[in-house]
Amino acid sequence: LTRAEAVLGVIDSRTPEQLEAALRQLAGGLAGPIRQLRERLLDLLAHLEAGLDFVDEEDVDPIGRAALTRELSAAAVTLECLAATLRERDSPAGPPWVVLTGPPNAGKSRLFNALLGDGRAIVSPVPGTTTDYLSAPCLCDGLTVELVDTAGIEPAANMIGTAAQARRAEQVRRADLVLECVPCDVPPTGPPVPGPFSYLLRVATKCDLAAAPCDRIATSAATGEGLDTLRAAITAALRSQAAESDPLSATGARCRNSLRRAGECLRSAGETLAACGDDALVAFDLRQSLEELGRVVGAVVTDDILDRIFRKFCIGK
Ligand SMILES: Nc1nc2c(ncn2[C@@H]2O[C@H](COP(=O)(O)OP(=O)(O)OP(=O)(O)O)[C@@H](O)[C@H]2O)c(=O)[nH]1
Numbered sequence: 001l002t003r004a005e006a007v008l009g010v011i012d013s014r015t016p017e018q019l020e021a022a023l024r025q026l027a028g029g030l031a032g033p034i035r036q037l038r039e040r041l042l043d044l045l046a047h048l049e050a051g052l053d054f055v056d057e058e059d060v061d062p063i064g065r066a067a068l069t070r071e072l073s074a075a076a077v078t079l080e081c082l083a084a085t086l087r088e089r090d091s092p093a094g095p096p097w098v099v100l101t102g103p104p105n106a107g108k109s110r111l112f113n114a115l116l117g118d119g120r121a122i123v124s125p126v127p128g129t130t131t132d133y134l135s136a137p138c139l140c141d142g143l144t145v146e147l148v149d150t151a152g153i154e155p156a157a158n159m160i161g162t163a164a165q166a167r168r169a170e171q172v173r174r175a176d177l178v179l180e181c182v183p184c185d186v187p188p189t190g191p192p193v194p195g196p197f198s199y200l201l202r203v204a205t206k207c208d209l210a211a212a213p214c215d216r217i218a219t220s221a222a223t224g225e226g227l228d229t230l231r232a233a234i235t236a237a238l239r240s241q242a243a244e245s246d247p248l249s250a251t252g253a254r255c256r257n258s259l260r261r262a263g264e265c266l267r268s269a270g271e272t273l274a275a276c277g278d279d280a281l282v283a284f285d286l287r288q289s290l291e292e293l294g295r296v297v298g299a300v301v302t303d304d305i306l307d308r309i310f311r312k313f314c315i316g317k
Pocket residue numbers: 103104105106107108109110111122123124125126127128129130131150151152153205206207208209219220221222223
């Protein structure tokens with residue numbers, strides 16, 4: 001299943017990074033190590049089940065406690081490493097870049113401060129206050145983004161202005177998401193920023209001073225109105241962007257969940273073993289764990305395990 005999805009990933013990839021990720025997955029990626037781990041757990045389960053179901057058979061040697069504990073904890077460690085690899089592979093190079101832009105005096109810097117909850121940017125009624133850009137990590141609805149305040153868009157009057165506009169343009173180019181900030185009583189006039197829809201959010205500022213327009217996200221850095229809505233909109237736009245642009249993200253999420261559940265089952269198996277040592281209960285947890293791993297590599301547990309019991313112990317021959 002992971003390989004089939006990786007083939008789809010190769011076809012769908014739109015950037016060299018996506019192609020590389022898809023090719024890596026196609027070349028084995030996670031499927032290989034997960035299959036190996038699954039093999040070890042299947043062996044373990046075969047031993048346990050054989051001990052439970054075929055106690056009278058002479059060639060069945062029930063697995064010892066110490067060996068079982070050792071195997072379970074080794075498998076749990078391997079699983080943790082796999083999950084860590086997946087987390088690393090899935091996380092992009094850095095936090096999403098969210099850039100405030102708009103005309104001078106629009107209230108960008110005050111909004112920047114309000115979203116961060118501090119006063120690091122200079123705010124003043126004089127247009128052209130911000131020249132260098134400022135950036136800081138900002139927590140939006142559980143997602144950390146890098147929030148960037150920039151100079152207001154205006155024709156450069158001197159060398160400082162030219163440098164400020166160049167820096168602003170560079171930040172907008174680099175942005176994953178642009179917040180176009182315009183006071184709520186002024187219609188946004190600038191040309192729409194190029195890029196996909198989720199690249200731009202239109203924000204109305206200073207909504208405490210005039211009635212809020214309905215087609216923009218209405219905010220007031222003075223009263224705090226609309227800031228939560230803006231935070232939620234930032235997170236939603238970035239999440240929809242990620243889902244659109246990464247054809248492998250669905251596979252990643254699916255694998256992550258299954259690996260997490262498989263790990264939980266193994267931990268539970270270890271705890272059961274330590275608490276009461278009931279093989280049937282340990283086997284139950286192991287089976288659950290295998291089912292989760294099987295989901296990742298697209299295999300069926302029941303047939304596999306039966307096949308192994310009969311192959312290994314020659315029962316019924
Ligand atoms: N009433 C009110 N005033 C605001 C609000 N946001 C900003 N202001 C005021 O508007 C003026 C400009 O605010 P800034 O945040 O410095 O504007 P800016 O967009 O960063 O301006 P430049 O850096 O010059 O491009 C300041 O006097 C702010 O106090 C708001 O939500 N409500």
